[in-house]
Amino acid sequence: MTKSKATHGQSASELISKRIAELEDWRGKTLARMRKLIKEADPDVVEEWKWRGVPVWSHNGIICTGETYKSVVKLTFAKGAAIPDPSRLFNSSLEGNTRRAIDIHEGEQVDAGAFKALVKAAVAQNGAPAKKR
Numbered sequence: 001m002t003k004s005k006a007t008h009g010q011s012a013s014e015l016i017s018k019r020i021a022e023l024e025d026w027r028g029k030t031l032a033r034m035r036k037l038i039k040e041a042d043p044d045v046v047e048e049w050k051w052r053g054v055p056v057w058s059h060n061g062i063i064c065t066g067e068t069y070k071s072v073v074k075l076t077f078a079k080g081a082a083i084p085d086p087s088r089l090f091n092s093s094l095e096g097n098t099r100r101a102i103d104i105h106e107g108e109q110v111d112a113g114a115f116k117a118l119v120k121a122a123v124a125q126n127g128a129p130a131k132k133r
Contacts, residue, residue, distance in 0.1 A: 012049040023068060026106045030073045031066055037112055041119035061126035063119060076101040083121040087114035
């Protein structure tokens with residue numbers, strides 16, 4: 001995994017770990033599981049901390065964000081509308097032309113293999129970085 005960008009003296013990875021620890025309920029466990037799956041799917045993923053405290057996973061562009069709300073953990077894929085989703089994991093933000101999201105509620109489990117396939121497809125969609133001239 002590539003190094004994270006630092007914020008306020010802590011790396012993004014440290015800030016994400018701290019956020020997970022602060023969520024002492026199902027949301028922290030869910031976010032931790034999804035983070036683990038993202039890292040398994042893309043060992044070169046970069047963790048970032050953006051927009052005043054949103055965990056972001058990137059590889060040549062944003063793969064997805066991980067937000068936590070009172071009743072849902074939301075994983076929003078930046079280019080989700082362009083990613084094949086044969087397992088139909090996307091269940092939120094379906095009306096837009098760009099993003100797609102997975103809302104995970106308490107007690108729900110996301111299929112690990114299907115989720116990793118989405119992450120890999122998102123990385124492929126981001127493509128290789130542009131060559132410098």
